[in-house]
Amino acid sequence: MSMNEQLIKKFNKNLSNNIKLSNYSWFNLGGPAEYLFKPENKAQLIEFLKFNKKDNLKITILGAGSNTLIRDKGIKGVVIKLGSSFSNLKLINKNMIEIGAATLDRKISNFAKDNGIGNLEFLSCIPGSIGGAVIMNSGCYGNDISKVLVSLKAIDINDCIEKEIKREEIEFFYRGNNLSTSLIITSVILKGLPNLKEKIEKKQNEMIERKKISQPSQIKTCGSTFKNLSSEKKAWQIIKETGCDLFKEGDAVISKKHCNFFVNNGKAKSSDIEKLINKVKKKVSEKAGVDLELEIKIIGD
């Protein structure tokens, strides 16, 4: 029996072969995963990683896919997606919460509100899971993960051991950090500030409303395509000023409401989105002398 067959046999219920990934990205695009592994729990994840060391299939971690464009030919190796057993919330004390890595940010914000913990309102308007939010140092309206993280637990795929990493050990920057790409985050601890439930709810609603006004909703997008520039200028401003906001490539278009949001209008391919990205990058570089840097992650073949 080949290694791959052994792997399938051993992790039968949780490992599938040749799985369409378009449902796993907010663009609703992307070819198949050679293998998709949804671990039952942490012990099984570690067991799988140890077993895979013999086989050494390439590992790709996917969160909620709200910041990831998956290419049309899909992903070779194993895509690991943490499921419901990694989606949980536990109050540690009056302002700290321990959270499974697959938990959606919106759920965290609501749990915090219900427990009188403020300063996590910004998570109510970031789609995605907390694992992805830590990797991206996601944030909005003056707050981000680096300001509320206490520590995280992660399994290193090199030694298959779970370690705890404290906030002080991590260097965060705008939409990123220096964490090793070999880590699979399994849980995090976030810290908020005690506040009244009504006040927290009001702040959440204000933020959600602000987002509704400035950003499109109900569309196939991964949010901001490019990072804002260090020179205070927003990426959308530069895209507009250089006339790129009207660019399109097949069914890949740019949102009229927010021109840093690239959209699959229904029939686009991932390659159309990528072509549109490159077209905008080229024009912005030629006209404004600015090198736009991607905020979204592009993965696959």
Ligand SMILES: Cc1cc2nc3c(=O)[nH]c(=O)nc-3n(C[C@H](O)[C@H](O)[C@H](O)COP(=O)(O)OP(=O)(O)OC[C@H]3O[C@@H](n4cnc5c(N)ncnc54)[C@H](O)[C@@H]3O)c2cc1C
């Ligand atoms: C409509 C819309 C609005 C948005 N608004 C904002 C905003 O205001 N602010 C903002 O910062 N972002 C925003 N985003 C982008 C996106 O929601 C965030 O980047 C989000 O935190 C990504 O989380 P995810 O779980 O979807 O990550 P994914 O897209 O699945 O993955 C992102 C990265 O994290 C890694 N990853 C995911 N989970 C784990 C894990 N457990 N362990 C290790 N690595 C992991 C992946 O490998 C990948 O590199 C928006 C997106 C959309 C669609």
